[in-house]
Amino acid sequence: DGAGRWSMQMMFDMFSNLNERADVEASVLSGGEQQMLTMCRTLMGDPDFVMIDEPTEGLSPQMVQKVADVLKEIADRGISTLLVEQKLSIAMDIAHRVYVMGHGQVVFEGTPAELKEREDVRKEWLEV
Template identity: 65%
Template sequence: MTPTLLAVQGLHAYYGKSHILQGVDVHVDEGEIVTLLGRNGVGRSTMAKTIVGMVKASGSVRFRDEEILGRRTFEIAQLGIGYVPENRDIFPALTVRENLLLGAKRNPRRATLRWTAADMYAMFPRLKEREHTPAGVLSGGEQQMLTLCRTLMGDPDLILIDEPTEGLAPKIVTLVGEYLQALKARGVSVLLIEQKLAIALDISQRVYVMGHGHIVFEGTPAELKGNAQIRKEWLEV
């Protein structure tokens, strides 16, 4: 049986008086890509922020069977969890290479880094071409690549990625999917927050659907594909 890497149980979170997460249960096993689907505003991004310590919450978040709920964000990152926010958060005045180097840190479980800037350039040759370019002048797709790669430079065991394909051209969306599968092949687990059903069905081992702060579906991509009622009620516009 594959060990569970991340286990979220009974998670509740609030923004003021608004009850955003209402008892969420989610888990990610080692070497797995799991996608969390749902419409905007149902709490998916809040869950990611809660896992990395950016939102106060109650319940349980365990990473490698260690409780991390209530810890500070930098402490959680040091345990081996990477977070790619929806708004990308690149440093616009710094070059591509400088942005990458800012993300570099050693995973406490390993003596050496698994990833280097050269690895990033091999996956995304466009970043190599733009190595000395200020990140602020990159296209949206290039900035997304840079944000993903900067997070990977921190050598995480698990990456939470919030809407990486938002606003990107279809060719770049395909590239992001290939990137995530390459991570899985090298032992990195992924919790992907996404609206596009196609990429979830294509690359995930399991999918969750969130609606109004609850998990309303958990299963394989094939099971979701065969469940027209769930898709219609919780995913389709």
């Protein structure tokens, strides 16, 4: 039938504040709202794979949680995702594979469970 996995109504359900601001030009939306709009536009294209770079950067804690929920929904719908994210808790919650980079090199590759066991990697590359 040509229908994708996502609809405009689903987008408005996930991002209710975009529904409230549907008459506002994208250029005057807040940074968080623009991030949401970008995710909506991407999903409406019904992709099988998405690359997302720092989707929570500069967002309020409430908006970070909303983005995390959407990332989980994307994964639950079988869409492969390459996520670059500094908030480890979000990445660990949705990832099947984790790659840690340091100085332009992959310094760890494995599952979230394996990374949890590697205190040396976490201390050297992830904790402040």
